[in-house]
Amino acid sequence: MEALFICSKCGQPFESKWPASVRSRLKKNGAVYCSKACYATKHGxxxxxxxxxxxxxxxxxxxxxxxxxxxxxxxxxxxxxxxxxxxxxxxxxxxxxxxxxxxxxxxxxxxxxxxxxxxxxxxxxxxxxxxxxxxxxxxxRLYTFEGKTMCISDWAAEVGISPQSMQKRLNNNWPLEKAFSKERHDKKGSTHVKPKDQN
Structure with a gap:
């Protein structure tokens, strides 16, 4: 039975009878060679x-x-x-x-x-x-904002949130300037403002 093989040295495909002819070509490391010349080449x-x-x-x-x-x-x-x-x-x-x-x-x-x-x-x-x-x-999918083009995972790393959180922002149709902002936002996209200390 003829079978197709790839020479481990030159990379050329070649046909050979399986298993009889290939046994003589097959080496202990699993390599198979299309010719004696390829097998004889030990450097390169x-x-x-x-x-x-x-x-x-x-x-x-x-x-x-x-x-x-x-x-x-x-x-x-x-x-x-x-x-x-x-x-x-x-x-x-x-x-x-x-x-x-x-x-x-x-x-x-x-x-x-x-x-x-x-x-x-x-x-x-x-x-x-x-x-x-x-x-x-x-x-x-890539997103471009302020001259940068990156995928969701890279934008998430840039902002400092998880890729899942970034995906939720985009799924909720947040404007890009808010979705890719490093400011904290609530679930609706509103900026989170830290309350002032009360005396």
């Missing part, structure tokens, strides 16, 4: 010792999501027509366009969730930034 951007190992893993994952129907996330990417620019078949070209990750915990993110993977539409983003940028029913 893909090795654990390389400073670009994290970027390489993101590159391989991107290619799998777009071109491997066996990938668990293929339906959300390649399955709906998302692909990557041809030059990014080469890891070195990908790294030249994207540059190193500013932080190793960052992940490859598309700015436009309906666009392809390319230099103009990709960035290194934190998990929090990725969550805000997700499309579909989980899309995040």
């Amino acid at each position: 951007a893909w090795s654990n010792e390389s400073k670009y190992h994290s970027e390489y893993k993101s590159w391989v994952a991107m290619k799998g999501r777009c071109s491997n129907p066996g990938c668990s996330h293929y339906e959300r990417y390649g399955g709906r027509g998302i692909t990557y620019e041809k030059g990014w078949n080469d890891f070195n070209e990908f790294l030249k366009d994207m540059g190193p990750k500013p932080d190793r915990k960052m992940e490859l993110d598309r700015i436009d969730n309906d666009g392809n993977y390319c230099k103009e539409n990709c960035r290194w983003a934190t998990r929090k930034e990725q969550t805000r940028n997700r499309g579909g029913r989980r899309a995040t």
